Amino acid sequence: MPNRDNSTHSTFAQQQGHFDLPARLELTEPVINAPMAGAAGGSLAAAVSASGGLGMLGIGSSASPDWISEQSGLARAPGRAWGAGLMAWVLEESLEPLRLLLRERPDLVSVSFGDPGPAAELIRDAGALCAMQVGNAADLERALQPDIDVIICRGGEGGGHGRNDVATLPLLQLALAATGKPVVAAGGISGPTGVAAALAAGAQAAWVGTRFAASDESLSHDHVKRAIAEAGLDDTVFTRAFDIAQGIPWPAEFGGRALRNAFSDQWASDEDRLSAAVAGDASITATVDAARRNGDVSTAPVYAGQSAAGSASHESAADIIADLAGFRGHLRAAVDRWN
Structure with missing residues (x-):
């Protein structure tokens, strides 16, 4: 698993300002599954990580201590980097879910939908990277503060909860112009062309939700998976x-x-x-x-997001990662076309 030297991590992130996120997490594919509460459990996270991406748990407002422990154990089983996402507005009531998670030693924790507040310090003190999802310019201003390591630009076309203020591409361009921190593109990405577009723009990884929500390993009900695939x-x-x-x-x-x-x-x-x-x-x-x-x-x-049209039924997470890995061919074709 990636190096987890707690004594050096905070200094590294704050002084460097920018770093190679896939390299730091030892990813072979620049793909992160969105931490969708109710869909992204330990089996999905493990399958994504085992396939070279970053598997993420979605920790909802009703997640029990036993659930967090059990699902974290599944997520870290492949011995590769993994992470989890929590909601800032839930942590305002109690930081205990985060403390329970950090005992499991995730590599990256996303705290979004409100100000991360003291959660960011706890995450970084535990040696993990702290990410924040942003949906408008005000969110971005908060994420530029030194306690946030990774910025996730999620446009309104994305599925699940978030803002509907701006699309992914304008937000991504604004973030890339504003910071050298790792920026991840989220919202509307379902296939290798979408991953290629995000990486070509300057994102270090693609954050994919809807397609993984319909995957074999998703916790979603089978009827939900079918509805997404048919949308x-x-x-x-x-x-x-x-x-x-x-x-x-x-x-x-x-x-x-x-x-x-x-x-x-x-x-x-x-x-x-x-x-x-x-x-x-x-x-x-x-x-x-x-x-x-x-x-x-x-x-x-x-x-589900507008990218539901790119989802299919009976896909494993490994199959999805393998398909998304086709971004390389699209990037090469684009370079050849203009050279």
Whole structure:
């Protein structure tokens, strides 16, 4: 596994400012699976890492200590670099999930959706790299501070929770012009051409979520995986409706991009009315919760980005990494074309 000398890491990151992220983590492929809560467990992280990428766990707000320990054990089993993602707004209540994770010695920890606050110091003191997902210029300004090692530029086309303020490419260009820190491109990347585009622009790695959410190793329900694989480019919606319905206290600025379904068609454009309806009728929450458990994709949120059109059913994580590794041919072709 990569060198984990706690005494030198913070000095290295702060004084150097920029470094080769894939080299530091000993990656053979510049691909990171997004830490999707409910989809990215230890088996997916292990499969991605074993295939040369960086496998990430998604630690949700309800993750138990036993779950964190068990899934971390799976993630580190290949003996390669691995990481995890947590939500800053959850850590404002308690840093205990992070402390539990750090005992498992991840190599990179992403803290996003709010200010990382003291979490960043804890991560770096533990010898791990601290990453932050950014979705607009204000987020980027925060990520430029010295306690953040890696910046993940996630555009509004990405699946799951985040901002819908700007697309990936403008945000990526802004970040690359502003810093020498490692920058990772996220949002809308599903194939080797997308990875090639991100790397050609200057990103050090591609952060891929939706395609891995439909993979064999994903924790997602089989019905969810099938829905993602069958989705088209125009089949998503950005909304807070699913969070409102479930009573999940996501900050209002972070909605979620999901596949359109009967529930979102009814409520996505009228979130105020939905809030009032949920306050007066507990059955709405119960119905959506049951739909999630049962994989009822007509009602449950199926978080996926616009890149869902590039996903397929019955793909292993290793197969996905092998396909994404085709970025090299696209980069060579581009260079040959213009030389």
